[in-house]
Amino acid sequence: MLDQQHQPFADSADPHGAKANYDVNTAKLHREGVPGLWRQISNLLILTGIIAVIVLLFRLF
Numbered sequence: 001m002l003d004q005q006h007q008p009f010a011d012s013a014d015p016h017g018a019k020a021n022y023d024v025n026t027a028k029l030h031r032e033g034v035p036g037l038w039r040q041i042s043n044l045l046i047l048t049g050i051i052a053v054i055v056l057l058f059r060l061f
Contacts, residue, residue: 029036
């Protein structure tokens with residue numbers, strides 16, 4: 001369910017802190033933009049490759 005601001009209901013101990021955190025994350029997304037997205041995608045691909053190598057090593061030995 002969503003509240004009137006179309007956000008999920010959340011019982012936050014510090015609603016002002018939650019809003020400040022949201023604002024910081026939004027500003028970071030606007031500042032980094034597409035390069036930040038590509039950085040996250042490349043980090044995910046690297047992590048997936050490392051996990052695949054570990055699984056392959058366990059299957060071989």
